[in-house]
Amino acid sequence: MSLFYEIWASVPPITRTVLLISVLLSLLVSLDLCTPYKLYFNYALIKTKGQYWRAISSLFYYGDMSAHTIFDIMLFYWYSSKLEHTDFRGKPGEFIMFFVFCCSAFLVLAAQLGL
Numbered sequence: 001m002s003l004f005y006e007i008w009a010s011v012p013p014i015t016r017t018v019l020l021i022s023v024l025l026s027l028l029v030s031l032d033l034c035t036p037y038k039l040y041f042n043y044a045l046i047k048t049k050g051q052y053w054r055a056i057s058s059l060f061y062y063g064d065m066s067a068h069t070i071f072d073i074m075l076f077y078w079y080s081s082k083l084e085h086t087d088f089r090g091k092p093g094e095f096i097m098f099f100v101f102c103c104s105a106f107l108v109l110a111a112q113l114g115l
Helices: 002-008 013-030 042-049 053-060 069-087 092-114
Strands: none
Touching: 002 013, 013 069, 013 092, 042 053, 053 092, 069 092
């Protein structure tokens, strides 16, 4: 358990939080506790029925647990932790704003393109 804790503690805090959310969403779908249809981005459902969680969950859900999903999560870990350790070192607020800006841009683009 100590090795797992050391590895987990070495992950930067913002990256750790996003990884935890992503893994939890993937596990919920893999264990059939939630369907992917409840998580995908649908602007019409967000606007008309107030299903606001779709805007957030669509950003963090990579798919049910498979080799492809694990690879996607590992790539996110690699790049996000590098950004947090180098370019945003000692500036967690700026990293959060960068992350929020990128996610917002994705959501606006998805809504405009009808994705």
